[in-house]
Amino acid sequence: MMRIIHSLPRTHKLLLLPVATMVTVLGAHKIVTTYEDVQRDKQALDTVRVPLDATASPGLPSLELNSPRVASAIDLALDARQQHVPISQLQAREIVDVDFVDRADQDAGFEAAMRSSSGLPPLMMKPDAASSSEEAASALLGHASLSETARQVAMAVGNMARSEQLATDATSYEDISEDELKLFDEGPVVLNEEIVAKAPYVPTWQTYKVAAGDTFTTIADHTLGLGYHDAMALLDLVPDEKVLTRWRAGDTFEYQLDKDGKLLSLRIMENARHGYLIEQKDGNYDIADIERAGEASQRLYAGTVSGSFTRSAQAAGLTRTEISEMSKVLSKKLDFRRDTRRGDSFRALVESDIIDGQRLDPRVLAVSYEGARMNLTLVRNPEDNKFYTPDGDSLDPAFNRYPFSGQYRISSSFNPGRRHPVTGRISPHKGTDFAMPIGTSVVAPAGGTVELVGNHPLAGRYIVIRHDNGYKTRYLHLSKALVSNGQRVNMGDTIAQSGNTGRSTGPHLHYEILVNDSQVDAMAVSLPENTRLQGTALASFQKEVSPALAALETGKPGAVVALANHEQDDDSDTDTDS
Known part of the structure; x- marks a missing residue:
């Protein structure tokens, strides 16, 4: 029996549960239906016996969904749960002639429990035998002759009936004032929508990638929410308008928009190190410089003179800017036209700032030259940014002969x-x-x-x-x-x-x-001699430059010999030299 009930949909299970319970308890061969004729007050109950058809076989009615008998039983159960059905409206269905068993007569409370728990009319209950669903379920569970399956089904039906009774008796004791009710005149409050509506607007940085044919005025109109007048005002604001006009496809800049879709901030870089930050405040635009410090790294280069010094330095991996600074330092003691010979060797320790993978602002920290006519080692002093020998002798004269760079007639x-x-x-x-x-x-x-x-x-x-x-x-x-x-x-x-x-x-x-x-005569007068570091200044210099000298002498050419991290600060005062 339980296997058949489990195979049904959930709705059918709930509706057929009372019927299944009675069939389980009273037997699977015959069903007895007893009812009271409400038109005959104070008269004894009658039992109507209707024989089954000759072709009928003992057992449960068919449970197929298309069975008219099952459908009629479902309709009856639904109607009974909703309202009282007069006996005069009931129609005799398939009623089987059976004899009551003794234990069924002795336990009228069981029938009351079944009817009360399932919500069906009390057809089998005598007026003096009515009891609560809880008491009936307890009496049923205490009946020693019932099967374990019947007890479990009755207990489940009784709990369902009790839950419905508790829901029927539910009430509210909260006193809600009229002022509180007015808060919900416009409908219920949806918390998620209220949070979104009250959250402050927070602008976010967006990136624009320049496409072929883009101009600043078109981008200002379509993307930045600016009119022609505001776009021209920005061009007049930047120190070099080429930053906003000379773009190539693939260039990018960052911007922020306010809640109305108009430009709030614009961040554009002139090169990897330097750029501008434009911000809108009270309808006016302010501009500030952006300077990126980058990450300082030191690299060692080494080479041999073969032909000109410039081509030999390029073959060693030095850039044009690095060669120019290196030549400027060595030229204070070395005449490249007369003093250099094929086979001379040189080494240079160069520090550069690494920004987005680019080497910027190279600085020669130390250089050595070993040649047929001269051996020379020079180190930059961090204190005054001038070059000295390891012993503290300066290359820079106290007074230059010429007030310009280069040669003029x-x-x-x-x-x-x-x-x-x-x-x-x-x-x-x-x-x-x-x-x-x-x-x-x-x-x-x-x-x-x-x-x-x-x-x-x-x-x-x-x-x-x-x-x-x-x-x-x-x-x-x-x-x-x-x-x-x-x-x-x-x-x-x-x-x-x-x-x-x-x-x-x-x-x-x-x-x-x-x-x-x-x-x-400026070309003949005696000028002050070169200076020399002494005392504490010399000791401090030698301590500062000892790592650079060690890297210059023992480092592996082409390798990064030192790396120093600097905090990148867009508002720093670092000079740009691109």
Whole structure:
């Protein structure tokens, strides 16, 4: 019996459970249906016996879904659970003539439990035999002659009836005020929607990849939510508008939009190190520089001179920028035209900043040259950024002979007895003229303080610098001065651009050196000797450069010999040299 019930759908199980229980308890061969004629008050119960058809066989009715008998039984059970069905409306179905067994008569409480638990009308209950479903179930479970299966089914049906009774008796004791009810006038609160609605807007960085044919104005309109006027304002804001106009397909930049889809922030890089951050505040745009520090790494290069020094250095793996700095350092002691020979060897320790896989801003830390005519080892001092020998001797003179880089022709030398070519009178030339194009950089030959910047009808635009050793220098016929009165300058600082101002017959630089306020021949005067580190300065230098010297002497060429991590800070003040 239980196997048949388990094979049915869940709905059919619940509806047929009372019937199955009765069949299990009372027997599987015959079903007895007893009812009370409600039209005859106070009369004894009648038992109606209806014989089965001759072709019927003992057992349960068919449980097929298409059986009209099962369908009728389901309808009856549903109607009985919903409302009271008068006996006059009941129709005789398949009623079998059986004799009551003794134990069925003795346990009317069992029938009451079955009917009460299943929700069917109390057809088999006498008026004085009614009891709660819980009591009936207890009486049923206590009947010793019932099978274990019958007890389990009755217990389950009784629990279901008790749950329905508890649900029927449920109530609420909460007092809800009218003000609280008004909070839900617009419907129930959906927590997820409320959280999304009240969450503040948080802009996120997005990346735009430039496609072929893109222009800044079209991108500003379609992507950044800017009109033509705002786009032109941004172009005027950046120091170099090429950053926003000269793009190539594949270039990228990052941006943020506000909740209305308009530009909030724009981050664009001019190169791997330097870029700009543009932010919108109260309808106006502010711009700030971005400087990436990168990761410093040191690499050792080694090579042998074969032909020119430049090609030999390139073969060793050095870049053009690194070769230029290395040559500049060695040239202070080494003449590449006369002193280099085939077979000479060199080594260089170079530090570069690694940003996005690129080597930027190479710096020569140490260099050695072993040749037929000269052996030389130089190390950069971190304190003043100048090169010294391992013993602390400086390569830089205390006073440079020339106030510029490169070589330029002397167009007029220092000559106190020079005669004027027209009048024939003595017209001394108290300086040295160098023929050079307008705009050539002029640098300070030594450290000092700018004493005067001015203009003169004959001298044109000029600068006077008083140096620390008491010497004074003057620069005439300049096109532009890049320093101001009282400014402190160091050796090598750019102070002006050459020109052709004042009374001049052509572009040139007039350069003077004054000793005790008197002009002297700048090309012949004795200049201060090189400096040397001493005492604590020498000890500190040798301690600082010892790792670089060790790497230079024993390191493996081509390998990264040192790596230093720097915190990348977009707002740092690191200079860009791309």
